[in-house]
Amino acid sequence: NKAFGAETHFITPQEIKEIAPEVDLTGGGVWPVLGASYHPQAATARHDRVNWALAEGANRRGVHIHQRTAVTGLLMEKGRVVGVETDQGAISADIVLSAVGGHVTGLAAMAGLRLPIRTHPLQAYVTNHYARSFDPIIASASLLFYVSQTARGEMLIGAELDRQPSYSYRSGHNLIQTCSQRAMTLLPFLRKLRILRQWTGVCDMSPDYSPIMGKTGIDGFYITTGWGTWGFKAIPVGGEQMAQLIATGKTPDLIRPFALSRFVNDRTKADRGSAGTH
Numbered sequence: 420n421k422a423f424g425a426e427t428h429f430i431t432p433q434e435i436k437e438i439a440p441e442v443d444l445t446g447g448g449v450w451p452v453l454g455a456s457y458h459p460q461a462a463t464a465r466h467d468r469v470n471w472a473l474a475e476g477a478n479r480r481g482v483h484i485h486q487r488t489a490v491t492g493l494l495m496e497k498g499r500v501v502g503v504e505t506d507q508g509a510i511s512a513d514i515v516l517s518a519v520g521g522h523v524t525g526l527a528a529m530a531g532l533r534l535p536i537r538t539h540p541l542q543a544y545v546t547n548h549y550a551r552s553f554d555p556i557i558a559s560a561s562l563l564f565y566v567s568q569t570a571r572g573e574m575l576i577g578a579e580l581d582r583q584p585s586y587s588y589r590s591g592h593n594l595i596q597t598c599s600q601r602a603m604t605l606l607p608f609l610r611k612l613r614i615l616r617q618w619t620g621v622c623d624m625s626p627d628y629s630p631i632m633g634k635t636g637i638d639g640f641y642i643t644t645g646w647g648t649w650g651f652k653a654i655p656v657g658g659e660q661m662a663q664l665i666a667t668g669k670t671p672d673l674i675r676p677f678a679l680s681r682f683v684n685d686r687t688k689a690d691r692g693s694a695g696t697h
């Protein structure tokens with residue numbers, strides 16, 4: 420993929436070995452590695468630190484964040500959303516933007532809106548400390564797993580969504596078993612490590628694997644959803660665009676193709692390949 424100047428190129432098994440000597444190019448004798456797509460600038464970011472930084476930046480600019488406050492209903496007047504009901508009381512607002520990740524269908528239903536979103540759990544886990552430093556991020560779109568090393572030296576491993584739609588945050592042994600087996604096939608050193616922690620989040624999947632952003636057809640109610648398994652890297656620009664929409668009332672050109680109405684107008688996006696491990 421070279422879109423928008425992305426530097427991604429194909430590399431040979433020999434080049435893979437130079438970048439990541441730990442990779443077993445025979446794939447355990449079952450899945451031989453014939454090549455790879457290489458993105459030299461790829462990097463990881465600490466999601467918790469990024470979240471705190473975004474919250475702090477918003478606070479400094481005068482945004483009031485109500486922590487531990489759940490939206491329990493939408494305030495409606497003559498078909499228009501005019502605020503939210505929360506477990507701490509009502510809050511009125513000219514515009515309500517739903518940005519609740521995998522919980523969006525329940526929230527939109529409060530406004531009588533049915534969305535083409537399915538919520539699926541996504542799991543990940545980390546091992547104990549790996550003594551060597553492991554720079555590359557390895558992902559296999561065929562075997563469906565990704566591996567990288569955290570700042571603490573743990574190996575972070577994840578895979579595809581749970582197939583069964585659910586709002587459950589329960590982690591399961593099944594994922595550990597199947598994903599570890601696939602990851603160890605390419606990276607045999609993982610066999611010597613122990614799994615320390617596993618966790619689950621819920622992802623809002625749209626039919627075309629692209630986000631849904633903008634107005635909903637219900638006055639005063641906007642959404643940003645469908646970020647699925649790759650919202651962390653895309654949310655900052657998505658957030659800016661939504662802020663612009665709220666401030667001006669006009670949908671910015673960048674997000675116009677991601678309108679909810681595309682599912683009615685047969686203008687879905689061909690973006691299934693955007694994330695490697697669906």
Ligand SMILES: Cc1cc2nc3c(=O)[nH]c(=O)nc-3n(C[C@H](O)[C@H](O)[C@H](O)COP(=O)(O)OP(=O)(O)OC[C@H]3O[C@@H](n4cnc5c(N)ncnc54)[C@H](O)[C@@H]3O)c2cc1C
Nearest residue numbers: 489490519520522541542543620646647648649650651652
């Ligand atoms: C295991 C895992 C690994 C992932 N890895 C990556 C990755 O490598 N790269 C990447 O780009 N993305 C990744 N993602 C996806 C990414 O986390 C999401 O796409 C992103 O967090 C979506 O952002 P959001 O702001 O839309 O929703 P969220 O981050 O889910 O935030 C929604 C917020 O709304 C709150 N909320 C929900 N309901 C209510 C309510 N009724 N009232 C008030 N608040 C409510 C929730 O508590 C939550 O804080 C991963 C997800 C998981 C689960």
